[in-house]
Amino acid sequence: MPEAPSYNGFVWKELIPAGAHWSGVIRRGTVLRMTDLQGGANVSMLINNLEVKNERYNMPDTLKAQKTAFLTTPNMCFSDMGRVMCSVIADTCGWHDTIGGLSNANMLQKKYGTKTYQEAHNDYFKNGHDSLINELEKWGLNESDIMPNLNWFSKVRVEDDGSMTFVENNSAAGDYVDLRFEMDCIVSLSTAQHPMDPSPEYNPKPVELSVYKAMKVEQDDPCRLHRGENERAYYNTKVFYGENPND
């Protein structure tokens, strides 16, 4: 496994099992690292502003502003209010999907059959859509907040005719992606398989979350410099936090 940076100090870490769901607050000025421990992981994620919860990760604005159909460094994740929620500051994987969406109960039943709690206890089949509802509801959010989501470690390529291809083996054991949070956010995630994963087996993978203190965000930060759009969204974020936006 490659040596990963520890930024300005380690804060905490937690193992998220395969096919599980999780949510928590990730603060402005911290880095969330997700590590694909075994290879082939998928982490479906939604992001909401902790203070103004109907401010959410916005797929179209993120893609349009950066003229990309996938995420890697030095992309930023934009909210629907013209601000930056987090920045991709390190990435050993190289392609993260944001158009493939979530698995749901019907899809899992068709692909893999059923495995209930009564049969399998905590190894029962969990899908992305229902898993995220479980987390969103804890914060006063609901089904309306299931927007086009992020799918970290998964690759969906779009051919010239618009057809979508799930590219297997995109992520290897030890790959990680580091998100520097620029807002205090509620992060909700599911480690269910990607909805386009062609595997005939229900075989989701675990990930490790670890959080570090971020370094100061300088004016020459590669994510801010990536495009004029990124700097303007970062400007709006600084205004939101009552900071001089020109710093």
Added chain:
Amino acid sequence: MTKFDENRIVYREVVKAGDPWMHEVKAGQYFRIVDLEGNQAVDTLFYNAADQAERYSATDTIREQGKIYLTTGSELMSNRGNKMLTIVDDTCGRHDTIGGACSAESNTVRYAIEKRHMHSCRDSFLMALGSCSCNHGKTMKKEDLSSNINFFMNVPVSPDGHLDFDDGISAPGRYVEMKADMDVLVLVSNCPQLNNPCNGYNPTPVEMIIWE
């Protein structure tokens, strides 16, 4: 497919450049949007009229059809995996479903901080949600706005993952026609965007026709 018949029109209205529009289309009815002058973008959301928590889902729609562009034969899917409408005729050929809608705030990011005060699609959506009597007395809010369809808009993506806004492939009189599979509320912003080629830098009116 039932042939379009002027005598079976139950509703028709021209939506002016930059205006909002909201209306119900019943299951089995046809809904046609006509790009009257060409090169317009029509930002559109759909809701189950009986339960507005069920609504159009961009990701479920493109994934289930395996393709990011919409045209004849595309089934517009809800967030609960149900078919809401089917595109039954299309003289344009391709419609966008990942480009989203402009807002005052995204205009500051995409163009310039001082563009905040220009009219945007989210302004139109929010005006329609607050004023239309067709949403059965239910309150809809900003959080009910999900990623929309942009009829007539061209947002090509390449295999290496590059995405761009291109000049539209529509022309005067081209139309897209859907058949409703459930009773749906249709929420439209006839896009007022002046800063990119989605409207040819000149928003123009569209016509809405509902027929049986």
